[in-house]
Amino acid sequence: MIRLVKAELQKVFTTRMVWGMLALSLGFTAIGLVALSLLSGMQGAPPITDPDGVKNLFSQAGVGLVFAFVIGTLLITGEYRFQTITHTFLVTPRRQRVVAAKLVACAGVGLFFGAAGIALAFAVGVPALLIKGGSLSLIDGDVVRLCAGVVAAMALYTILGLALGSLLRNQVAAIVVGIGWVYVLENLLVALLPSVGKWLPGGAAQAVYGVSSPLGGDYLPAWGGAALLVGYALLFAVVASATTIRRDIT
DSSP: HHHHHHHHHHHTTTHHHHHHHHHHHHHHHHHHHHHHHHHSSTTOOOOOTSSSHHHHHHHGGGHHHHHHHHHHHHHHHHHHHTTHHHHHHHHHHHHHHHHHHHHHHHHHHHHHHHHHHHHHHHHHHHHHHHHHOOOOTTTOOOHHHHHHHHHHHHHHHHHHHHHHHHHHHHHHHHHHHHIIIIIIIIHHHHOOOHHHTSSSSSHHHHHHHTTOOOSSSOOOHHHHHHHHHHHHHHHHHHHHHHHHHHHHHH
Protein backbone atom coordinates (compact mmCIF):
# COMPACT_ATOMS: atom_id res chain seq x y z
CA MET A 1 0.00 0.00 0.00
CA ILE A 2 2.81 2.41 0.85
CA ARG A 3 4.41 1.76 -2.52
CA LEU A 4 1.13 2.50 -4.27
CA VAL A 5 0.75 5.80 -2.42
CA LYS A 6 4.34 6.74 -3.28
CA ALA A 7 3.69 5.88 -6.93
CA GLU A 8 0.57 8.08 -6.99
CA LEU A 9 2.41 10.96 -5.37
CA GLN A 10 5.24 10.56 -7.86
CA LYS A 11 2.73 10.79 -10.71
CA VAL A 12 1.53 14.10 -9.31
CA PHE A 13 4.75 15.80 -8.30
CA THR A 14 6.74 14.84 -11.39
CA THR A 15 4.36 16.81 -13.61
CA ARG A 16 4.54 20.55 -14.18
CA MET A 17 0.79 20.84 -13.79
CA VAL A 18 0.84 20.47 -10.01
CA TRP A 19 3.42 23.21 -9.65
CA GLY A 20 1.44 25.42 -11.98
CA MET A 21 -1.71 24.87 -9.93
CA LEU A 22 0.23 25.58 -6.75
CA ALA A 23 1.61 28.80 -8.23
CA LEU A 24 -1.91 29.90 -9.20
CA SER A 25 -3.24 29.00 -5.78
CA LEU A 26 -0.54 31.00 -4.04
CA GLY A 27 -0.99 33.84 -6.51
CA PHE A 28 -4.69 34.16 -5.66
CA THR A 29 -3.80 33.96 -1.98
CA ALA A 30 -1.21 36.72 -2.34
CA ILE A 31 -3.68 38.96 -4.16
CA GLY A 32 -6.24 38.53 -1.39
CA LEU A 33 -3.71 39.16 1.34
CA VAL A 34 -2.31 42.29 -0.27
CA ALA A 35 -5.77 43.66 -1.09
CA LEU A 36 -7.05 43.19 2.46
CA SER A 37 -3.87 44.68 3.88
CA LEU A 38 -3.98 47.78 1.67
CA LEU A 39 -7.72 48.38 2.05
CA SER A 40 -7.74 47.81 5.81
CA GLY A 41 -9.85 50.52 7.45
CA MET A 42 -10.51 52.28 4.13
CA GLN A 43 -13.87 52.82 2.41
CA GLY A 44 -15.74 50.90 5.06
CA ALA A 45 -13.41 47.90 4.98
CA PRO A 46 -12.88 46.42 8.46
CA PRO A 47 -9.37 46.88 9.90
CA ILE A 48 -7.27 43.75 9.82
CA THR A 49 -6.21 44.43 13.40
CA ASP A 50 -9.69 43.50 14.66
CA PRO A 51 -10.28 39.83 15.58
CA ASP A 52 -12.66 39.37 12.63
CA GLY A 53 -10.19 41.17 10.39
CA VAL A 54 -7.41 38.80 11.44
CA LYS A 55 -9.57 35.80 10.60
CA ASN A 56 -10.58 37.27 7.25
CA LEU A 57 -6.95 37.98 6.47
CA PHE A 58 -5.64 34.51 7.23
CA SER A 59 -8.64 32.80 5.66
CA GLN A 60 -7.13 33.92 2.35
CA ALA A 61 -4.84 30.91 2.71
CA GLY A 62 -7.78 28.81 1.56
CA VAL A 63 -8.88 30.75 -1.52
CA GLY A 64 -7.06 28.30 -3.79
CA LEU A 65 -9.47 25.45 -3.10
CA VAL A 66 -10.37 25.16 -6.76
CA PHE A 67 -6.76 24.46 -7.72
CA ALA A 68 -6.57 21.63 -5.21
CA PHE A 69 -9.78 20.35 -6.76
CA VAL A 70 -8.26 20.44 -10.25
CA ILE A 71 -5.26 18.38 -9.12
CA GLY A 72 -7.59 15.76 -7.66
CA THR A 73 -9.46 15.65 -10.94
CA LEU A 74 -6.29 15.30 -13.00
CA LEU A 75 -5.06 12.45 -10.83
CA ILE A 76 -7.81 10.19 -12.17
CA THR A 77 -8.95 11.72 -15.48
CA GLY A 78 -5.37 11.79 -16.76
CA GLU A 79 -5.29 8.02 -16.35
CA TYR A 80 -8.39 7.64 -18.52
CA ARG A 81 -7.25 10.22 -21.06
CA PHE A 82 -3.92 8.54 -21.72
CA GLN A 83 -5.22 5.02 -21.04
CA THR A 84 -2.67 4.41 -18.30
CA ILE A 85 -5.50 3.26 -16.04
CA THR A 86 -5.45 -0.10 -17.85
CA HIS A 87 -1.77 -0.60 -17.03
CA THR A 88 -2.37 0.55 -13.46
CA PHE A 89 -5.06 -2.07 -12.89
CA LEU A 90 -3.03 -4.78 -14.64
CA VAL A 91 -0.13 -4.12 -12.27
CA THR A 92 -2.49 -3.94 -9.27
CA PRO A 93 -5.62 -5.98 -10.09
CA ARG A 94 -7.21 -5.21 -6.72
CA ARG A 95 -8.78 -1.91 -7.64
CA GLN A 96 -9.68 -1.14 -4.04
CA ARG A 97 -5.99 -0.72 -3.26
CA VAL A 98 -5.48 1.61 -6.21
CA VAL A 99 -8.45 3.76 -5.23
CA ALA A 100 -7.31 3.87 -1.61
CA ALA A 101 -3.82 4.93 -2.70
CA LYS A 102 -5.26 7.66 -4.90
CA LEU A 103 -7.44 8.93 -2.05
CA VAL A 104 -4.46 9.08 0.31
CA ALA A 105 -2.35 10.78 -2.34
CA CYS A 106 -5.11 13.31 -3.01
CA ALA A 107 -5.38 14.12 0.68
CA GLY A 108 -1.61 14.51 0.86
CA VAL A 109 -1.55 16.91 -2.07
CA GLY A 110 -4.36 18.91 -0.48
CA LEU A 111 -2.46 19.11 2.78
CA PHE A 112 0.59 20.32 0.87
CA PHE A 113 -1.42 23.04 -0.88
CA GLY A 114 -2.98 24.07 2.43
CA ALA A 115 0.36 24.23 4.22
CA ALA A 116 1.84 26.34 1.41
CA GLY A 117 -1.10 28.73 1.58
CA ILE A 118 -0.77 29.08 5.34
CA ALA A 119 2.96 29.72 5.07
CA LEU A 120 2.31 32.51 2.55
CA ALA A 121 -0.46 33.94 4.73
CA PHE A 122 1.91 34.19 7.68
CA ALA A 123 4.71 35.59 5.52
CA VAL A 124 2.49 38.41 4.27
CA GLY A 125 -0.09 38.71 7.04
CA VAL A 126 2.18 39.02 10.06
CA PRO A 127 4.21 41.97 8.66
CA ALA A 128 0.96 43.61 7.54
CA LEU A 129 -0.47 43.30 11.04
CA LEU A 130 2.68 44.71 12.60
CA ILE A 131 2.71 47.65 10.20
CA LYS A 132 -0.92 48.39 11.05
CA GLY A 133 -0.14 48.27 14.76
CA GLY A 134 -1.75 44.90 15.42
CA SER A 135 -0.36 41.68 16.84
CA LEU A 136 -0.84 37.97 16.47
CA SER A 137 -0.41 35.12 18.91
CA LEU A 138 0.71 31.88 17.27
CA ILE A 139 -1.11 29.92 19.96
CA ASP A 140 -4.37 31.83 19.47
CA GLY A 141 -7.22 29.33 19.26
CA ASP A 142 -8.91 31.05 16.33
CA VAL A 143 -5.73 31.09 14.26
CA VAL A 144 -4.93 27.43 14.98
CA ARG A 145 -8.50 26.43 14.12
CA LEU A 146 -8.41 28.46 10.92
CA CYS A 147 -5.13 26.85 9.81
CA ALA A 148 -6.51 23.39 10.55
CA GLY A 149 -9.63 24.28 8.57
CA VAL A 150 -7.60 25.39 5.57
CA VAL A 151 -5.62 22.15 5.30
CA ALA A 152 -8.76 20.06 5.93
CA ALA A 153 -10.70 21.92 3.23
CA MET A 154 -7.83 21.58 0.76
CA ALA A 155 -7.68 17.84 1.37
CA LEU A 156 -11.44 17.59 0.97
CA TYR A 157 -11.46 19.41 -2.36
CA THR A 158 -8.75 17.20 -3.84
CA ILE A 159 -10.87 14.19 -2.89
CA LEU A 160 -13.92 15.93 -4.39
CA GLY A 161 -11.98 16.41 -7.61
CA LEU A 162 -11.02 12.73 -7.64
CA ALA A 163 -14.64 11.69 -7.08
CA LEU A 164 -15.99 13.91 -9.85
CA GLY A 165 -13.22 12.81 -12.20
CA SER A 166 -14.01 9.17 -11.44
CA LEU A 167 -17.67 9.81 -12.18
CA LEU A 168 -17.26 11.75 -15.46
CA ARG A 169 -13.87 10.40 -16.61
CA ASN A 170 -13.65 13.16 -19.24
CA GLN A 171 -10.93 15.54 -18.08
CA VAL A 172 -12.27 18.73 -19.63
CA ALA A 173 -15.85 18.09 -18.54
CA ALA A 174 -14.82 17.31 -14.97
CA ILE A 175 -12.71 20.47 -14.68
CA VAL A 176 -15.40 22.71 -16.20
CA VAL A 177 -18.14 21.29 -13.99
CA GLY A 178 -15.96 21.48 -10.90
CA ILE A 179 -14.80 25.06 -11.48
CA GLY A 180 -18.36 26.13 -12.25
CA TRP A 181 -19.51 24.60 -8.98
CA VAL A 182 -16.69 25.92 -6.79
CA TYR A 183 -16.37 29.40 -8.26
CA VAL A 184 -19.95 30.15 -9.28
CA LEU A 185 -22.78 28.07 -7.87
CA GLU A 186 -21.36 27.21 -4.46
CA ASN A 187 -20.06 30.73 -3.84
CA LEU A 188 -23.43 32.19 -4.76
CA LEU A 189 -25.29 29.84 -2.47
CA VAL A 190 -22.88 30.43 0.42
CA ALA A 191 -23.07 34.22 -0.01
CA LEU A 192 -26.72 34.73 -0.96
CA LEU A 193 -28.43 31.84 0.80
CA PRO A 194 -26.38 31.12 3.95
CA SER A 195 -29.12 28.85 5.30
CA VAL A 196 -28.46 26.57 2.31
CA GLY A 197 -24.83 27.35 1.66
CA LYS A 198 -23.74 26.51 5.19
CA TRP A 199 -24.42 22.84 4.47
CA LEU A 200 -22.18 22.79 1.39
CA PRO A 201 -18.43 22.07 1.46
CA GLY A 202 -17.63 25.76 1.05
CA GLY A 203 -19.94 26.73 3.89
CA ALA A 204 -18.43 24.03 6.09
CA ALA A 205 -14.96 25.39 5.34
CA GLN A 206 -16.08 28.92 6.23
CA ALA A 207 -17.50 27.61 9.50
CA VAL A 208 -14.17 26.01 10.41
CA TYR A 209 -12.33 29.19 9.42
CA GLY A 210 -14.56 31.10 11.84
CA VAL A 211 -15.33 33.94 9.41
CA SER A 212 -18.70 35.69 9.25
CA SER A 213 -21.25 35.35 6.47
CA PRO A 214 -21.15 38.36 4.13
CA LEU A 215 -24.92 38.85 4.51
CA GLY A 216 -25.08 38.29 8.23
CA GLY A 217 -26.33 34.71 8.18
CA ASP A 218 -25.00 32.14 10.58
CA TYR A 219 -22.69 29.31 9.61
CA LEU A 220 -22.43 26.08 11.54
CA PRO A 221 -20.28 26.07 14.67
CA ALA A 222 -16.65 25.17 14.08
CA TRP A 223 -17.09 21.58 15.27
CA GLY A 224 -20.15 21.22 13.03
CA GLY A 225 -18.24 22.49 10.02
CA ALA A 226 -15.39 20.08 10.75
CA ALA A 227 -17.79 17.15 11.09
CA LEU A 228 -19.49 18.13 7.83
CA LEU A 229 -16.14 18.29 6.03
CA VAL A 230 -15.28 14.80 7.27
CA GLY A 231 -18.70 13.56 6.16
CA TYR A 232 -18.25 15.00 2.69
CA ALA A 233 -14.77 13.48 2.45
CA LEU A 234 -16.17 10.05 3.29
CA LEU A 235 -19.04 10.49 0.83
CA PHE A 236 -16.72 11.51 -1.98
CA ALA A 237 -14.39 8.64 -1.16
CA VAL A 238 -17.30 6.21 -1.51
CA VAL A 239 -18.29 7.77 -4.84
CA ALA A 240 -14.74 7.54 -6.15
CA SER A 241 -14.45 3.93 -5.03
CA ALA A 242 -17.79 2.83 -6.46
CA THR A 243 -17.32 4.46 -9.86
CA THR A 244 -13.76 3.22 -10.29
CA ILE A 245 -14.07 -0.34 -8.97
CA ARG A 246 -17.23 -1.34 -10.80
CA ARG A 247 -16.78 0.43 -14.14
CA ASP A 248 -15.37 -1.23 -17.27
CA ILE A 249 -12.13 0.52 -18.26
CA THR A 250 -12.04 -0.64 -21.88
